[in-house]
Amino acid sequence: MSKKVRDFLRKVKGTISDYGMISAGDKVLIAVSGGPDSMALLRSLDLLKEELDITLHIAHLDHRFRGEESAEDARFVAETAHRLEIPITIEEIDVPKFIEERGLSEEEGARRVRYEFLNRTADAVRASKIALGHTADDQAETVLMRLIRGSGTRGLSGIPPVRSGRFIRPLIRIGRKEIEEFLLELGQDYRIDSTNLKPIYIRNRIRLELVPLLARYNPNISSVLARTGEILAAEDELLSQIADDELTERLSERGQGYVRFSIVGFEGLHVALRRRIVRRAIEMAKGNLLGIDLSHISSVLQMISGEKPNAEVDLPGVRVEKRYSQLVATVHPREDKPRYEYRLDLPGEVVIPEAGVRLIAEVRDERPELPVSEEIAVLDLERLSSPLIVRNRRPGDRFRPLGMKGSKKLKDFLIERKVPIEERDKVPILISDGEIAWVVGYRVDERFKMRDETRRFAVIWIERL
Known part of the structure; x- marks a missing residue:
């Protein structure tokens, strides 16, 4: 040789x-x-x-x-x-x-x-x-x-x-x-x-x-x-590890096509680290970085540093949202997501197989004495229009969560309640004459709550299948 x-x-x-x-x-x-x-x-x-x-x-x-x-x-x-x-x-x-x-x-x-x-x-x-x-x-x-x-x-x-x-x-x-x-x-x-x-x-x-x-x-x-x-490969590996460790510390929630992490103190990090964290979060949500370049990462950083507490930016294949102290990356909603819609009579009941629940509705003439629970809604019957509709969410849905003066996007509410992205289209929404009366299992609408002057009551509760 x-x-x-x-x-x-x-x-x-x-x-x-x-x-x-x-x-x-x-x-x-x-x-x-x-x-x-x-x-x-x-x-x-x-x-x-x-x-x-x-x-x-x-x-x-x-x-x-x-x-x-x-x-x-x-x-x-x-x-x-x-x-x-x-x-x-x-x-x-x-x-x-x-x-x-x-x-x-x-x-x-x-x-x-x-x-x-x-x-x-x-x-x-x-x-x-x-x-x-x-x-x-x-x-x-x-x-x-x-x-x-x-x-x-x-x-x-x-x-x-x-x-x-x-x-x-x-x-x-x-x-x-x-x-x-x-x-x-x-x-x-x-x-x-x-x-x-x-x-x-x-x-x-x-x-x-x-x-x-x-x-x-x-x-x-x-x-x-x-x-x-x-040389650059070795340095990139080190910086990526530092960014991954920082993101892991900040990670609030991760699901299929969904990542949420805290941006408290984010501006104090070096810009190179901020870019990598955002890039990695997008990759975790999207599954890849196809179509994502520096201009997209920069637009997210500008949104984070902006004065608006809530903002969003659409990138190729993913949406990034700023929600107060959190940043959320989600894959773009599919146009073909299945919708469901059922009728609920008062009194009556309906099975929602997509959500794995049965809703049972009763009408009562006396103020009910019931335990406080998000799985039970007591509503002012005279403010409801029968029959009620039970459906999943639609683009643009808004309601007035109990205790709030103003309205809120349903999407923002579900994000803040940390409902996993893959579960959000399953959540039943109780509709009365086109308005949300109850986000089932989460919050009654302020407009439909029982009041001191309420004389007739609609009691609706969840039964898990």
């Missing part, structure tokens, strides 16, 4: 060790396209498999982008697997058709199909890790691409060496030149994807045009950018 090969393997082992990529006994699925990067990944892990105490399996996807050229890639990888005596899974998927049917770009469609294939294959062969052939040059190109498009430290940190504990990139610190020298030392052939030589994608243009231009100013530009990405 030559010195160049030993040095290359030592670098690969160092990366694996530094990031805890592989443990003894792991089965590693290697994504092999047949290109130089994936072939270097395959050969290095094959040479290290006994030392690392791992088993290998090769995965190759024929995406049918390049016709016979793609088929040749598959044959080349299959022959290599046979020669190295490593089991292989090859799958052919019509990616161009997949892209056309879903209206995706070539890059996004190919990426989605590739990762679905790798995850499915790893599950089938019971591989605990999936190794990808991204290199230091890929890292540099990614940092440049995100810098051009505009990004914070998370984006500029580039490609993560380990993602989701499953995907690993052992070559992330190794440059393309080192890879070519390694393969030359081994006498290992590889395939060339002809589309990589054409400036048809932004990544290709960065690789073929921008990087060579920057190399005139610094011949080591790829190494510098890759190292910058690694």
Whole structure:
């Protein structure tokens, strides 16, 4: 084994060790396209498999982008697997058709199909890790691409060496030149994807045009950018942990598509921390950060620092509301949420299956002596219009909570009562002639309460099913 090969393997082992990529006994699925990067990944892990105490399996996807050229890639990888005596899974998927049917770009469609294939294959062969052939040059190109498009430290940190504990990139610190020298030392052939030589994608243009231009100013530009990405990744991880800890301390409530946290003293935090906390809260509510950029985060911070005690801002896929000392992030209400509406006679009863309750109504001529309970409403019968309607909430609903002079949005009332977002559309609302008389189980409307002069009473109570 030559010195160049030993040095290359030592670098690969160092990366694996530094990031805890592989443990003894792991089965590693290697994504092999047949290109130089994936072939270097395959050969290095094959040479290290006994030392690392791992088993290998090769995965190759024929995406049918390049016709016979793609088929040749598959044959080349299959022959290599046979020669190295490593089991292989090859799958052919019509990616161009997949892209056309879903209206995706070539890059996004190919990426989605590739990762679905790798995850499915790893599950089938019971591989605990999936190794990808991204290199230091890929890292540099990614940092440049995100810098051009505009990004914070998370984006500029580039490609993560380990993602989701499953995907690993052992070559992330190794440059393309080192890879070519390694393969030359081994006498290992590889395939060339002809589309990589054409400036048809932004990544290709960065690789073929921008990087060579920057190399005139610094011949080591790829190494510098890759190292910058690694530094920013570490710092981003630290700042994210600090922000997560602060958000956890402030968290009041979290449900499906819903996050609420305290903003008391929020203005005293550093702006970088405030941005990350808001960003993380949106991610927790929405499940992702698609469509969210700095301008959206800034609009939320402006709302928090504003004088209005109650305000809201609609962002892509999520609504963020300021409610006094709380900030609430909720996914946008679905237009197709089921509505229900039932009739309640006086006297009478009605089952509300969506809420899991039965409402029972009686008419009494004497003032009832009943325990104080939010599950019982005693109303002025003469102020009610029969039959009553029991329904769930509607946009724009307002009422006058018992004890208040003014009206209040029903939505705000339910938020303040900390009713989980997934439960709010189940809460029964008692309606009399278009007006809310009782938010069932929570509060009577001031206009319908019994008074000293009340002579006839409607007593309505909840029976849980």
